[in-house]
Amino acid sequence: MAVYITTPSPALPPPSNSVGVLGWMRKNLFSSPANSIFTLIGLYILFRTIPPTIDWALFQADWVGTSRDACSGEGACWVFVTVRFQQFMFGFYPPSEYWRVVVAFSLVGALVAWLLIERTPKKGLVGIFTIFCYPVIAYFLFYGGAFGLPVVETYKWGGLMLTLILATIGMFCALPIGIILALGRRSSMPIAKSLSVVFIEFWRGVPLITVLFMSSVMLPIFMPENLQIDKLLRALIGIIFFQSAYMAEVVRGGLQAIPKGQYEAAEALGLSYWKSMFFIILPQALKLVIPGIVNTFIALFKDTTLVLIIGLFDLLAVVQSAFADAKWIGYSVEGYVFVAAIYWVSCFSMSRYSQYLERKLHTGHA
Amino acid sequence: MTETQTQQNVSAEVMVELRNVNKWYGDFHVLKDINLKVYKGERIIICGPSGCGKSTLIRCMNRLEEHQKGDIIVSGITLDDDLKHIDRVRRDIGMVFQQFNLFPHLTVMENCCLAPIWVQKKSRRDAEATAIRLLERVQIADQAKKFPGQLSGGQQQRVAIARSLCMNPSIMLFDEPTSALDPEMIKEVLDVMVDLAHEGMTMLCVTHEMGFAKTVANRVLFMDAGEIIEENEPNEFFDNPQSDRTKLFLSQIL
Ligand SMILES: Nc1ncnc2c1ncn2[C@@H]1O[C@H](COP(=O)(O)OP(=O)(O)OP(=O)(O)O)[C@@H](O)[C@H]1O
Ligand SMILES: [Mg+2]
Numbered sequence: 001m002a003v004y005i006t007t008p009s010p011a012l013p014p015p016s017n018s019v020g021v022l023g024w025m026r027k028n029l030f031s032s033p034a035n036s037i038f039t040l041i042g043l044y045i046l047f048r049t050i051p052p053t054i055d056w057a058l059f060q061a062d063w064v065g066t067s068r069d070a071c072s073g074e075g076a077c078w079v080f081v082t083v084r085f086q087q088f089m090f091g092f093y094p095p096s097e098y099w100r101v102v103v104a105f106s107l108v109g110a111l112v113a114w115l116l117i118e119r120t121p122k123k124g125l126v127g128i129f130t131i132f133c134y135p136v137i138a139y140f141l142f143y144g145g146a147f148g149l150p151v152v153e154t155y156k157w158g159g160l161m162l163t164l165i166l167a168t169i170g171m172f173c174a175l176p177i178g179i180i181l182a183l184g185r186r187s188s189m190p191i192a193k194s195l196s197v198v199f200i201e202f203w204r205g206v207p208l209i210t211v212l213f214m215s216s217v218m219l220p221i222f223m224p225e226n227l228q229i230d231k232l233l234r235a236l237i238g239i240i241f242f243q244s245a246y247m248a249e250v251v252r253g254g255l256q257a258i259p260k261g262q263y264e265a266a267e268a269l270g271l272s273y274w275k276s277m278f279f280i281i282l283p284q285a286l287k288l289v290i291p292g293i294v295n296t297f298i299a300l301f302k303d304t305t306l307v308l309i310i311g312l313f314d315l316l317a318v319v320q321s322a323f324a325d326a327k328w329i330g331y332s333v334e335g336y337v338f339v340a341a342i343y344w345v346s347c348f349s350m351s352r353y354s355q356y357l358e359r360k361l362h363t364g365h366a
Numbered sequence: 367m368t369e370t371q372t373q374q375n376v377s378a379e380v381m382v383e384l385r386n387v388n389k390w391y392g393d394f395h396v397l398k399d400i401n402l403k404v405y406k407g408e409r410i411i412i413c414g415p416s417g418c419g420k421s422t423l424i425r426c427m428n429r430l431e432e433h434q435k436g437d438i439i440v441s442g443i444t445l446d447d448d449l450k451h452i453d454r455v456r457r458d459i460g461m462v463f464q465q466f467n468l469f470p471h472l473t474v475m476e477n478c479c480l481a482p483i484w485v486q487k488k489s490r491r492d493a494e495a496t497a498i499r500l501l502e503r504v505q506i507a508d509q510a511k512k513f514p515g516q517l518s519g520g521q522q523q524r525v526a527i528a529r530s531l532c533m534n535p536s537i538m539l540f541d542e543p544t545s546a547l548d549p550e551m552i553k554e555v556l557d558v559m560v561d562l563a564h565e566g567m568t569m570l571c572v573t574h575e576m577g578f579a580k581t582v583a584n585r586v587l588f589m590d591a592g593e594i595i596e597e598n599e600p601n602e603f604f605d606n607p608q609s610d611r612t613k614l615f616l617s618q619i620l
Contacts, residue, residue: 280480
């Protein structure tokens with residue numbers, strides 16, 4: 001019988017045509033004649049569009065000044081944005097009270113960062129503070145009426161501030177309501193189940209514009225004279241109900257994906273319905289549907305622009321109203337680009353955070 | 367092995383009693399007039415062809431399934447629609463599943479501590495101390511910080527056993543605990559179960575591991591089509607089956 005003695009073979013470097021920039025280009029961009037043609041066409045299109053855009057937005061653009069005379073007209077006229085920046089941010093909020101808005105947003109920014117960043121201590125306490133105390137603080141900061149803060153009526157709120165208020169409150173309320181609705185829809189109790197189904201199907205079946213119109217035009221007609229609810233609040237409730245119906249269906253998708261064995265194991269250990277939902281089912285289900293939840297958040301964030309049709313001045317509405325200013329006719333492109341940039345940065349950050357969250361929560365199971 | 371010794375461990379106290387238990391899935395009669403008494407310290411093996419109702423039978427004992435007729439009495443508590451009764455029964459019965467059913471988003475330690483903390487209201491420190499002791503007993507304490515997805519099947523099933531034991535149950539139900547395992551992992555799980563049996567745990571185990579049955583069981587139940595056809599002590603059961611259906615079944619699996 002032959003005896004084979006093998007020594008371990010040394011690891012060889014990969015062949016040179018498969019590594020480095022050239023290798024990558026050969027493999028991905030020029031692997032066939034057709035591929036090469038598409039690559040060249042693509043490069044040509046990029047070459048014709050990207051440099052002029054950058055040129056317009058940055059190099060040829062005018063940044064400083066106080067009126068349109070400062071703009072040469074060769075590039076973007078960001079002066080339009082800088083001059084009206086405060087209005088774009090705060091709407092018609094009195095300038096002497098701007099600090100209140102800044103404090104309120106800085107505070108929530110800090111709290112959320114505290115909760116989202118890993119390895120910060122006392123997350124539970126901060127979470128409770130954020131959920132129960134912060135809304136009260138924020139209410140008095142934005143609206144005033146106590147602690148010597150003058151009242152600022154909600155019709156003066158506007159710009160990015162209003163957009164963020166609508167979006168954040170919408171998200172914070174739509175998620176828990178959506179979870180309750182999803183649990184209700186899967187419940188074995190007939191009343192809870194039918195109420196959830198009716199609620200979800202009703203709000204999913206009507207367009208958001210209709211909801212907003214109803215809330216601003218119809219509701220006041222039916223409501224008694226002495227019970228007038230603030231217009232902003234009505235719009236907000238409309239947005240919350242509308243989005244929580246969508247959220248409910250997203251969450252239900254996650255609940256359905258959890259194997260029956262998880263419910264059974266929780267039951268067999270003696271966990272009650274709510275405890276098994278809270279500790280076992282929801283953490284897994286919500287993790288599964290993070291992309292769907294963030295999708296709904298992004299939709300909600302952008303849908304807030306619809307409040308402009310009922311006369312609330314969110315970011316887009318404020319910018320659009322500035323186009324009407326006779327001194328600034330013809331600078332709508334700059335305005336829209338500015339609005340688009342703010343929306344894009346916000347939505348893209350949400351998307352990136354959700355990807356990070358998915359990676360972090362991955363514990364080695366499907 | 368120690369036939370006489372295991373016999374001695376059985377006391378006269380009835381842990382589980384089933385009286386004329388019947389269950390239907392729609393029109394399908396799954397359990398037909400089941401009568402059974404399980405005494406403290408007994409180790410009962412339930413076997414029978416696929417679909418005969420073995421899982422359904424033991425799942426009725428902790429109300430994962432509802433029976434429609436007859437009485438099920440566990441540790442003196444009658445299982446009915448009263449949630450308090452169900453709750454108390456579930457605290458007293460541990461269950462191990464074929465598919466392990468560990469909670470994949472929690473570590474091994476958290477899997478073991480969740481129910482003691484939130485159902486039995488133990489302090490976290492007590493719960494962890496118990497968990498470590500039981501994880502050591504199933505020889506897996508070194509994996510306590512891992513997630514279930516990072517363990518082998520045999521390790522996961524041992525964690526599942528430890529998780530049930532953390533609730534300090536007086537009865538353990540096993541539903542084909544080794545059927546989803548590769549052959550080389552079956553033994554490590556069976557060893558844990560043999561240990562448990564020798565310590566006097568009352569066990570009901572659905573399994574086709576006949577070697578295990580001979581080692582630990584003091585009774586073997588054979589079910590077919592929703593009925594208990596035959597019931598005997600293991601050596602008699604395997605060497606000298608009475609009914610034709612039992613003989614046929616044994617000839618197929620042995
Ligand atoms: N939820 C259900 N609805 C309707 N029929 C069911 C349901 N669960 C089980 N059955 C039926 O009841 C019978 C008994 O099922 P059970 O799971 O108890 O069998 P088993 O003896 O455990 O079989 P196996 O060895 O395959 O696990 C089977 O015929 C099955 O098809
Ligand atoms: Mg079964």
